[in-house]
Amino acid sequence: MFVKNLAVAGAFAGLMGTAAFAAGHGCEIGARVSIVGNEFPAIQTVGAGAQECTGAEVTTNLTADHQKINVAGMQGNPAEYTSAIIANSSIVALMNEDVIRPLNDLVETHGDGLQPGQLIRIGGDVMAVAFMANAQHLMYRKDILEQIGVEPPSTYEEMIEAAQMIRDQGIMENPIGGAYAAGWNLAQEFNNMFLGFGGQHFKPGTAEPSVNSEAGVNALNMMKALSEYMNPDFLTHDSNATNAEYRAGNIALLNMWGSRAATQTTTEGVTDAVKNGHAVAGPMTVGGGSTPASTLWWDGWTVAKNISDAEAEATFLAMKNAIRPAILEDAEVAKQAVWLIEGYEPTDAAVGVFEAAKAGTTPYPMLPYMGLMHTALGNELADFMQGKESAEQALADVEAAYTAAAKEKGFLQ
Amino acid sequence: MRHKTFLWFFLPTGLAMLLFIALPIVSVLVQSVFAPHEAVLKEVENCTPLVGCVTETTIDQEATRELRENQPLGRFVGLDIYLDRGHLAVAEVGQAWVDAATWDEFWHRLFNLPLYRALSFTLTFTFLVTPLLILLGLMIALAVNSLHRHLKGLMIFFSLLPMIVTPLIGSLILFWMIDSRGIIGSALVSIAGDPNFSLKASTGLMWVSLIVYGVWHSAPFAFVVFYAGLQTLPKDQLESAQIDGATRWQQVRYVVIPHLMPLVTFVALIQLMDNFRIFEPIVGFNASAHATSLSWIIFNDLGGETRQLSAASATSVLTIFGVAILLSPVLVRTWRDFRGKT
Numbered sequence: 001m002f003v004k005n006l007a008v009a010g011a012f013a014g015l016m017g018t019a020a021f022a023a024g025h026g027c028e029i030g031a032r033v034s035i036v037g038n039e040f041p042a043i044q045t046v047g048a049g050a051q052e053c054t055g056a057e058v059t060t061n062l063t064a065d066h067q068k069i070n071v072a073g074m075q076g077n078p079a080e081y082t083s084a085i086i087a088n089s090s091i092v093a094l095m096n097e098d099v100i101r102p103l104n105d106l107v108e109t110h111g112d113g114l115q116p117g118q119l120i121r122i123g124g125d126v127m128a129v130a131f132m133a134n135a136q137h138l139m140y141r142k143d144i145l146e147q148i149g150v151e152p153p154s155t156y157e158e159m160i161e162a163a164q165m166i167r168d169q170g171i172m173e174n175p176i177g178g179a180y181a182a183g184w185n186l187a188q189e190f191n192n193m194f195l196g197f198g199g200q201h202f203k204p205g206t207a208e209p210s211v212n213s214e215a216g217v218n219a220l221n222m223m224k225a226l227s228e229y230m231n232p233d234f235l236t237h238d239s240n241a242t243n244a245e246y247r248a249g250n251i252a253l254l255n256m257w258g259s260r261a262a263t264q265t266t267t268e269g270v271t272d273a274v275k276n277g278h279a280v281a282g283p284m285t286v287g288g289g290s291t292p293a294s295t296l297w298w299d300g301w302t303v304a305k306n307i308s309d310a311e312a313e314a315t316f317l318a319m320k321n322a323i324r325p326a327i328l329e330d331a332e333v334a335k336q337a338v339w340l341i342e343g344y345e346p347t348d349a350a351v352g353v354f355e356a357a358k359a360g361t362t363p364y365p366m367l368p369y370m371g372l373m374h375t376a377l378g379n380e381l382a383d384f385m386q387g388k389e390s391a392e393q394a395l396a397d398v399e400a401a402y403t404a405a406a407k408e409k410g411f412l413q
Numbered sequence: 414m415r416h417k418t419f420l421w422f423f424l425p426t427g428l429a430m431l432l433f434i435a436l437p438i439v440s441v442l443v444q445s446v447f448a449p450h451e452a453v454l455k456e457v458e459n460c461t462p463l464v465g466c467v468t469e470t471t472i473d474q475e476a477t478r479e480l481r482e483n484q485p486l487g488r489f490v491g492l493d494i495y496l497d498r499g500h501l502a503v504a505e506v507g508q509a510w511v512d513a514a515t516w517d518e519f520w521h522r523l524f525n526l527p528l529y530r531a532l533s534f535t536l537t538f539t540f541l542v543t544p545l546l547i548l549l550g551l552m553i554a555l556a557v558n559s560l561h562r563h564l565k566g567l568m569i570f571f572s573l574l575p576m577i578v579t580p581l582i583g584s585l586i587l588f589w590m591i592d593s594r595g596i597i598g599s600a601l602v603s604i605a606g607d608p609n610f611s612l613k614a615s616t617g618l619m620w621v622s623l624i625v626y627g628v629w630h631s632a633p634f635a636f637v638v639f640y641a642g643l644q645t646l647p648k649d650q651l652e653s654a655q656i657d658g659a660t661r662w663q664q665v666r667y668v669v670i671p672h673l674m675p676l677v678t679f680v681a682l683i684q685l686m687d688n689f690r691i692f693e694p695i696v697g698f699n700a701s702a703h704a705t706s707l708s709w710i711i712f713n714d715l716g717g718e719t720r721q722l723s724a725a726s727a728t729s730v731l732t733i734f735g736v737a738i739l740l741s742p743v744l745v746r747t748w749r750d751f752r753g754k755t
Binding site: 067068071088089090092093095096098117118119120121122123124130133173181182183205207231232233234235236238250296298340357363365366367368369370371372374375379382383385386389393397400401403404405407408409410411413 | 448449450451452454455456457458459460461462463464466467469470471472474477478488490493494497498499505525527592593594608609610611613614616698699700701702703713715716717718719720721723724
């Protein structure tokens with residue numbers, strides 16, 4: 001009888017444990033939570049983590065078009081979305097429109113377990129909580145570099161030398177890959193190269209553009225030199241298309257997002273040569289500079305301004321639950337990103353992003369007018385890449401296009 | 414119909430038109446003459462992971478809030494946005510006119526400006542695709558009409574396929590085929606004998622691809638309209654033409670085409686409007702490095718991390734003007750016909 005009772009008690013305790021687990025480690029919220037964000041595996045994990053909370057409804061809208069809807073969805077009162085998952089580029093649009101709230105008091109009452117480094121502070125206010133880091137860095141085929149007998153390149157100049165050797169030895173016709181699609185991607189590659197050459201997008205403390213400089217011309221000339229070793233369709237290749245080229249074994253060297261490193265060889269149709277030869281390294285420098293020609297990124301979550309304090313608290317709790325250290329116990333989740341969560345152990349795929357941070361890579365500029373500059377770069381640089389105009393003319397066009405947009409938005413008079 | 418009856422009859426349509434056409438146009442007009450307030454900037458210390466703290470610029474929300482609350486529409490800028498570099502670029506065009514020594518140089522500088530570059534492609538596309546698709550649609554209609562009746566249904570279905578396929582999907586399919594590793598792309602590479610030959614890297618060939626796509630996509634529309642028209646063809650006229658010894662070409666030229674002429678005008682009207690607003694293929698083909706259109710500019714203004722609502726509104730208004738100018742010859746003729754009748 002005693003034994004039987006014990007067994008029942010044990011089973012009961014076990015049941016209780018499971019119940020607590022199902023309730024999201026005791027995440028109990030009292031008001032609605034609605035999340036908008038980008039969609040890639042790490043963010044889907046965060047969205048699902050928030051939905052583990054019980055007591056009120058948690059909805060998510062994770063889409064690649066998140067930045068087209070998040071401002072509009074948070075401008076109403078009450079706001080449709082109580083939280084937006086953003087990166088250092090897209091938080092600017094939310095701050096410009098004043099739709100997210102400072103989290104100082106919520107961090108004070110509920111912030112235990114968050115690391116100080118996760119708190120994004122803007123002028124003394126915590127405006128977001130970061131959960132992952134990202135950067136573009138080198139990915140390469142170690143088998144092919146061994147074949148030509150060179151070390152993985154640490155500068156873009158070495159990359160071109162290696163590419164020339166691969167071409168000369170008839171291994172690949174166009175060994176370099178790059179997300180050079182006209183628009184956002186091309187502008188981002190320019191940003192990388194421009195910062196690597198020591199450039200600054202704006203005159204310090206102002207919204208005046210300063211890309212038409214020696215660094216700008218050097219950056220464009222380097223991009224042109226790299227494009228000579230790329231698939232001739234490079235102006236239509238975004239990160240997805242560039243990855244497809246890499247997975248198909250058509251390219252050997254590329255500057256690619258760290259967030260894609262873990263899944264680079266796991267998709268269907270990747271050849272065995274690519275699977276075995278795939279390797280990652282830190283970002284490259286350029287022109288003898290010491291700062292890598294790359295940018296450092298973080299992804300994090302915010303809390304809307306136009307919602308009740310109860311909803312803000314519920315949102316904070318649900319989002320914190322989604323990025324609690326325990327999620328890293330799942331090996332699959334741990335691989336999804338370079339998590340900024342306590343207890344994260346870098347995996348092989350994370351090497352590139354950590355190297356980027358260690359080498360002092362410049363963070364992507366978090367300036368109110370950077371989005372306009374990025375758009376102007378994306379629109380105006382394609383002419384130079386096609387050889388239709390000089391680097392100086394292209395950069396002058398960028399500055400003119402940016403100035404018109406900045407005047408409209410009230411950043412320049 | 415009595416005026417009063419007509420009024421009641423027209424009221425629901427009128428209300429819908431007011432709500433869904435007139436009001437949005439008014440809203441776009443208003444947005445295009447207002448711009449966001451001048452931003453009050455301040456320097457703050459930003460602290461981010463892995464980097465530490467740096468001094469960066471941000472918007473002073475306290476100072477900006479009052480401005481926004483006093484004038485929620487923004488600041489009135491009149492036609493400034495219409496005249497800036499992103500739109501009509503009056504100052505830039507004037508400067509190019511003064512500086513340019515030759516016509517070549519002037520055109521080069523003009524087409525370096527976003528709106529004129531977009532117009533150069535949009536107008537080329539509109540004026541090549543519209544006649545070509547009418548011609549192709551007519552040819553398909555005549556061919557299908559002369560088929561045995563058992564075959565007609567099947568052929569009509571296949572001829573309509575390009576129109577049934579969603580424009581974005583249709584353009585993506587063609588885009589993948591002309592990729593340098595796609596079926597048409599690699600065929601062209603072997604014909605040209607140059608491993609670096611790429612359709613997507615050449616502006617001229619990209620324009621050709623877009624125009625081919627445009628004709629392929631819209632010809633079924635012309636075909637359906639003309640095919641319907643052919644069913645009403647007066648048999649006796651055709652027979653008398655045959656008795657007079659008219660060849661098949663002469664029958665088409667002097668009997669069929671005059672009969673279909675009102676439909677040609679109709680198709681031309683609709684297609685001029687549609688082609689002027691070309692958008693999906695540019696996105697589908699990733700062609701923005703080579704070809705842009707007014708609609709693409711609007712999309713681009715709204716798609717950036719910082720949305721430019723005023724710029725997009727101004728381009729929308731310019732698009733409406735563009736369509737109005739394109740259609741004016743036809744509209745003027747219709748008006749004259751109407752006046753002539755009363």
